Amino acid sequence: MSVNVNAPKDLPKGAMVIEAFPSRGYVSTLAANQLIKKLEMDMVGHIECDKLDAIAVVHDGQPLHPIRIYHKDNLIVIFSELMIPFNLVHEFTAAIGDWFKELQPESAILLASVPGVSTEKEHEIMNVSTDEGMKKKLKKMKVKGMDEGVLTGMSSSLMIKCCAHDIPATSLMVETSYIPDVLAAASLLEIIGGLLDMEIDVDELMEAGHEIEKKFKETLKQIHQGQENYHEIHQLQSMYR
Template sequence: MTVSIIETSKYNLKSPYLIEGFPGIGLVGTISANYLVEKLGMDLLGYVSSEKFSPIASVHNHMPLHPARMYQSKKHNLVVLFSELIVPMNTIYPLSQEIFGWAKKHKVRQIVSLGGINIKGEQDEVYGIASLPELSRMIERKGVKLIREGVTTGVSGLLLADCATRSFPAISLLAEAHAEYMDPKGAAMVLDALSKIINIKIDTRELNEQSKEIESKVKELLDQAKDVHEEYKKATTLGPMYG
C-alpha cells in the first residue's frame, strides 16, 4: 500500500514552515488550515494520493479537487497541507512517514500541526506539544499551555512522535473545541496562536462570526429540544388517553 504526495506545481520555497490540519475534534484542523489557504491566497502545490482513500472528489468554485491537498505561498514562505476526508486508520502510519519524508527533502524549517482538544469549562485555552524542549519553552512564552501528560492521536500525533524521535522541529497546537459539531471558534483560536509563532498576521474575524452563528443555531436547537421534552413530560403525566 502506498501513500504519496504528488506535486502538480513547481515548489519554489526555501526553508518554509509546513502547517498541517486533518479532521478531528470540532474539525479544527481542517477548518483552520483551509481558512489559512484562502486568507493568504495560497497556490495549489499538489495532493495526497492513496488507493485506500475514499473515492471522493471535492468540488470548489466549479473545480473538482483531491480532498487531501497541499498549497504554497512564496510571499509568506509557507506550505499548508490539509484533508477534507477522514484518513483511514491503515493509512495513518504511511501518511505520517510520507509527510515527514517530504518535509526533510524540501528542507522544511518546522512542522506545525493544527487541531482540537475536548473543551474543559470555558473555551479559552490553546494547548501545545513540541518535539524539542526549546520549542516547548518558546510556545509557552507565546501563551500556549503545555500538555505535560496525556496522548495525542491520528496523523498529527504520530508525526509529532516521529519528529521527536529524530530531533526534527515540530509543534502541535490544540484549541479547546466542541466535539459534537464543527467549531470555527476553535479554528480561530488555534490560528491566533499560530500567528504569534510564525509571525504572519491572520485575520480570524470571519471565523469568529461563523462561530457566533453556529452557537446561536445550536442554542436554538437545544431550546427546541427542551420544549419538546417538557411537552412530552406533560403528556405523560396526564395518564392514559383510553382505558
C-alpha cells in the same frame, strides 16, 4: 502506490510546514482553510492513496483532490477534507515523514484538538513542542505546555516522524465540544498567526460562523453520502459477478 505525495521538487528548503488533517470539531481544517484564503496561497500539489474511496470535492465549480498542498513564500500547508481511517494513519505519516525529510522544513506545526473539558478558559489551547523558538513564543502567548499525557491521531504520528528525522515540531491542541467548532478554529488561528509573526484576521471566520458551519456540514454530508453510494454500487457489482 499506497500513499503518494505529489508536490513540486522546487519548493523552498527551510520552509514552515503546517499539517491540517481533520480533527475533533474539524478545527484544524477550518483554521487552515481560513489561513489559505487570507494569505491567498497557491495549490501546488496533493496527496493520494489507492486505499481510500474514490472521492473528489468541488469548490467554485472546480473538482479537487480532497487532500491538497498549498504554498506561498516560506509557508507550506497540508490541507485535508477527508478524515484518515485509523488503519491508514501510519502509511500516511510514513509517506509525509519521508517527504518532510526531503523538504527539510525549518519547523512543522501540527494542528489537533482534544475533547472539551471544564476549564476557566474557553477553547483552551495546549502544546507539545521540540522547537525551542516556538516554545518561547508559546510561553510569551501564555499557551499551556503539556508535560504529561497521550497524543493520538495523525498529528501524534507525524510528531514521532519529525523527531525521527530531527525536524523541530509543535503540536497545537485546542479543546472543542462542537462539530464543526468555528470559535475553537478562530482561537487556534490566532495562535498560528503569533507563531508565524503575522496578523491573521479572524473576524470573518467569527462573523460568518453560522454560514461556515452550514456549508461545512453540507460538504461532510455529501462526502459521506458519496462513500455510501460507492460501497453500495461495489456490493451490487460483486453480486452479479
